[in-house]
Amino acid sequence: xxxxxxxxxxxxxxxxxxxxxxxxxxxxxxxxxxxxxxxxxxxxxxxxxxxxxxxxxxxxxxxxxxxxxxxxxxxxxxxxxxxxxxxxxxxxxxxxxxxxxxxxxxxxxxxxxxxxxxxxxxxxxxxxxxxxxxxxxxxxxxxxxxxxxxxxxxxxxxxxxxxxxxxxxxxxxxxxxxxxxxxxxxxxxxxxxxxxxxxxxxxxxxxxxxxxxxxxxxxxxxxxxxxxxxxxxxxxxxxxxxxxxxx
Amino acid sequence: xxxxxxxxxxxxxxxxxxxxxxxxxxxxxxxxxxxxxxxxxxxxxxxxxxxxxxxxxxxxxxxxxxxxxxxxxxxxxxxxxxxxxxxxxxxxxxxxxxxxxxxxxxxxxxxxxxxxxxxxxxxxxxxxxxxxxxxxxxxxxxxxxxxxxxxxxxxxxxxxxxxxxxxxxxxxxxxxxxxxxxxxxxxxxxxxxxxxxxxxxxxxxxxxxxxxxxxxxxxxxxxxxxxxxxxxxxxxxxxxxxxxxxx
Numbered sequence: 155x156x157x158x159x160x161x162x163x164x165x166x167x168x169x170x171x172x173x174x175x176x177x178x179x180x181x182x183x184x185x186x187x188x189x190x191x192x193x194x195x196x197x198x199x200x201x202x203x204x205x206x207x208x209x210x211x212x213x214x215x216x217x218x219x220x221x222x223x224x225x226x227x228x229x230x231x232x233x234x235x236x237x238x239x240x241x242x243x244x245x246x247x248x249x250x251x252x253x254x255x256x257x258x259x260x261x262x263x264x265x266x267x268x269x270x271x272x273x274x275x276x277x278x279x280x281x282x283x284x285x286x287x288x289x290x291x292x293x294x295x296x297x298x299x300x301x302x303x304x305x306x307x308x309x310x311x312x313x314x315x316x317x318x319x320x321x322x323x324x325x326x327x328x329x330x331x332x333x334x335x336x337x338x339x340x341x342x343x344x345x346x347x348x349x350x351x352x353x354x355x356x357x358x359x360x361x362x363x364x365x366x367x368x369x370x371x372x373x374x375x376x377x378x379x380x381x382x383x384x385x386x387x388x389x390x391x392x393x394x395x396x397x398x399x400x401x
Numbered sequence: 402x403x404x405x406x407x408x409x410x411x412x413x414x415x416x417x418x419x420x421x422x423x424x425x426x427x428x429x430x431x432x433x434x435x436x437x438x439x440x441x442x443x444x445x446x447x448x449x450x451x452x453x454x455x456x457x458x459x460x461x462x463x464x465x466x467x468x469x470x471x472x473x474x475x476x477x478x479x480x481x482x483x484x485x486x487x488x489x490x491x492x493x494x495x496x497x498x499x500x501x502x503x504x505x506x507x508x509x510x511x512x513x514x515x516x517x518x519x520x521x522x523x524x525x526x527x528x529x530x531x532x533x534x535x536x537x538x539x540x541x542x543x544x545x546x547x548x549x550x551x552x553x554x555x556x557x558x559x560x561x562x563x564x565x566x567x568x569x570x571x572x573x574x575x576x577x578x579x580x581x582x583x584x585x586x587x588x589x590x591x592x593x594x595x596x597x598x599x600x601x602x603x604x605x606x607x608x609x610x611x612x613x614x615x616x617x618x619x620x621x622x623x624x625x626x627x628x629x630x631x632x633x634x635x636x637x638x639x640x641x642x643x644x645x646x647x648x
Contacts, residue, residue: 401568
């Protein structure tokens, strides 16, 4: 058991735009800053840059709100066009509380605003918002395979977003896509007194939360973080759905 | 903005028993292992050792279950005595799902089993369980003041526990008591395009989650973790209640 983790925010990542090759950009930034990517490192990448590279954005000027969206807008005080995007991106609207709209995203995540976000996408008057990536596990897998090809090292990749919680204030980093790491860490162990104890640990969420301490949420410009020294179970068929509890 | 965190599990902490002076034990373990405690470091300590040092444990043999506890036991398959302790430690039982009992702890945390835990407390046939500390903020404050007195450095202290979430499998480290750190981190900033953005971040939970990557949940023997390089807002009147959303 390792007793130290290093969590390194990768500097020098430029503003990401559609069709940018993120794996290549991140690897170049690591090399430029003499950050080695070693076997079993965990690379956490924020959703926003994945969405921008994959073109998962929408211009609100292109959206025509339905009557359902207009009703949601009236109830919450948010733009009707934005409400339409929330509806389009969700399986269900679970509830509202003031301006907060709680959704079940079409991929199963429980989050506010269906993961739709206006920040760091473009000047506000352009009215561009980012959506969650279409298939975050695939986004993670592609970057993992690129790093493997280039460095010969197998790492874990986590795509993270920042979600609120119903019982606690404030956002926290959460995993929305994974590659090379088990969605749930199962520890079948004896405790200090020899009692048997089976634990299930949301290690991918712990790693996403740890990375988000450095990412910052606004202008910090650290969309990718490398974690060294974390213990986790390697999973070549990692599937984020397995951590989600259907509501 | 710092771009690296170090997260160090403090070795050589012995099994904790009632009336042990935790601040002294942790500081000695740091010195023995040449781990410096610097100004603004964050010390995360797991609830279990706080509860043991403070004697926040109960012997199930001393508990006489009420009819409500017997009913909860019948419904969930758990010991009636244990169910009585859950009831005693809770404001309300919020619901059950198989063996899982979701509670609003009397201090306001939403968690399973009112934070009551049997592991690492003693041999199972002794039937001793640990409760959450009576006043986790005070527990954190006492250790913070001890470290300040001994090293002249002001640090943040977080008491953590491992909670499940209703929408995701697996447990994750969560803050249940704090000293010297704001319960919610507020970032009033402009994003990369100059748009204004106010974020509230559960930094204390991010730090608790990061620490729990190293703590392990069973026999890892790392009940205290030191985090170096984290940005946070110092708060001399830190109050964990401010992160809790009343249900």
